[in-house]
Amino acid sequence: MGVLFIIPTLHFVYEAGPCGYWIYRLITSLGHCCYVVAPSLIPKKPGEKIKTDKRDALKLAKLLKSEDLTPIYVPEPEDEAVRDLSRAREIAMEDLKDAKYQLKALMLRNNINYKGTANWSQKHLRWLTELVLPHPAQHIVLQEFLQTITERISRLERLDNELTHHVHQWRYYPVVKAIQAMRGVRLLVATGVVAELGDLSRFDHPRKLMSYLGLVPSEHSSGGKRHIGAITKCGNGRARRLLVEGAHTYRYAANISTDMQKRQEGLPKDIIDIAWKAQLRVCKRYKKMIAKGKHYNLVVTAIAREMIAYIWAIAKEVVLTPVNAKLRLARVPA
Numbered sequence: 001m002g003v004l005f006i007i008p009t010l011h012f013v014y015e016a017g018p019c020g021y022w023i024y025r026l027i028t029s030l031g032h033c034c035y036v037v038a039p040s041l042i043p044k045k046p047g048e049k050i051k052t053d054k055r056d057a058l059k060l061a062k063l064l065k066s067e068d069l070t071p072i073y074v075p076e077p078e079d080e081a082v083r084d085l086s087r088a089r090e091i092a093m094e095d096l097k098d099a100k101y102q103l104k105a106l107m108l109r110n111n112i113n114y115k116g117t118a119n120w121s122q123k124h125l126r127w128l129t130e131l132v133l134p135h136p137a138q139h140i141v142l143q144e145f146l147q148t149i150t151e152r153i154s155r156l157e158r159l160d161n162e163l164t165h166h167v168h169q170w171r172y173y174p175v176v177k178a179i180q181a182m183r184g185v186r187l188l189v190a191t192g193v194v195a196e197l198g199d200l201s202r203f204d205h206p207r208k209l210m211s212y213l214g215l216v217p218s219e220h221s222s223g224g225k226r227h228i229g230a231i232t233k234c235g236n237g238r239a240r241r242l243l244v245e246g247a248h249t250y251r252y253a254a255n256i257s258t259d260m261q262k263r264q265e266g267l268p269k270d271i272i273d274i275a276w277k278a279q280l281r282v283c284k285r286y287k288k289m290i291a292k293g294k295h296y297n298l299v300v301t302a303i304a305r306e307m308i309a310y311i312w313a314i315a316k317e318v319v320l321t322p323v324n325a326k327l328r329l330a331r332v333p334a
Helices: 022-029 053-065 077-109 122-130 136-167 173-179 187-197 206-212 237-251 258-263 269-291 296-316
Strands: 011-015 033-037 217-222 225-231
Touching (some): 077 136, 187 237, 269 296
Parallel strands (some): 011 033
């Protein structure tokens, strides 16, 4: 008579860090449970002054056993790849801005002013290439800066094209297309927000999504006194920054532009109705807060908070194909 052995399921836990999620995917592909926790969410006693790897491992094991750890969301490999591409595009844009600032600083130090109206237009770039600085050494600096700007413009265009290509093949593209029905949410913003946040259905209420993005005000209350401070700024800063950028467009009156009509082509009426309802409400709130004398940054932050609530509502209307667990990759580094 054979003896049946029950193979125990091992539970692993580790802190999120620069190594990514390949450890998580490898362990789960072997049939075990793995949890990734944010270091900032690990309970810590005030008197803990000694930190070693052994102590940290023992502490994580005890907290996991007592169910005092909250695991973070782990994206699928395909979602992480699109997120990496979106972040690379953002880095390229920041690098281009830095190069332009350096060139403008050189012009300012030499009291050279451009008489035109549009900076970094083709006319402005031609003027820069024809410019001759008084000292040969400074002219070399000018040419190097111009070459750097040209290279970074080409790099940004390449990444824009690649991101557009891969997003159209992404499983979250229906969500990306749907939320573009909203004002201030074009392809790059929509892609960045969805790539950073992943599956929005894991939030059962928009307030939890607002809190996750750090768009809710901090609070320090005691007894009968209640003090509301600035936003917490916890969570994903990239998605929060993209929403704030889109919030600036609501300073204008509610309107369906030609570009927005093109983005809404082929979308269900329910999604278009949500987007129009959002625009009417948010534009009205923007004007109301400005009329009350609220600071501009506070107004824009409040608008971004409203935007993510409607993005969540639109995402709920989109039906996605579930991920096949058998096709997941462990992605062990070479």
